[in-house]
Amino acid sequence: MTLSGYIPDLVKEDFSALVNKALDNASITKNDITHWCIHPGGKKILEAIEKSMNLNENELHYSYEILSEFGNMSSPTILFVLQRILQEMQNASSKENNNIFGAAFGPGLTMETFIASYD
Numbered sequence: 001m002t003l004s005g006y007i008p009d010l011v012k013e014d015f016s017a018l019v020n021k022a023l024d025n026a027s028i029t030k031n032d033i034t035h036w037c038i039h040p041g042g043k044k045i046l047e048a049i050e051k052s053m054n055l056n057e058n059e060l061h062y063s064y065e066i067l068s069e070f071g072n073m074s075s076p077t078i079l080f081v082l083q084r085i086l087q088e089m090q091n092a093s094s095k096e097n098n099n100i101f102g103a104a105f106g107p108g109l110t111m112e113t114f115i116a117s118y119d
Contacts, residue, residue: 100114
């Protein structure tokens with residue numbers, strides 16, 4: 001599977017609006033998000049998301065790790081990212097409130113999101 005070269009540009013252009021709408025619907029802000037569970041469709045896509053949302057590479061480290069270890073496995077890839085986040089949260093000594101923002105991409109560059117809160 002190959003992605004068109006213009007996909008990162010589309011993601012960069014549209015991603016923040018999608019995130020902001022989802023955050024508004026959940027009555028939370030970007031600052032409330034403790035973990036970013038982003039489908040790692042490729043390095044350029046993750047870089048576009050960082051720029052679009054003013055995130056640093058460390059905030060997407062789960063996505064980069066999964067991309068590095070397994071590559072883009074299509075739709076299931078985000079589940080590997082989520083599993084890594086949940087394992088780290090389970091092993092953490094601090095049991096603070098955690099908010100996970102997830103986003104995945106599908107055919108025709110559809111984007112879907114989820115927000116999960118854990119205490």
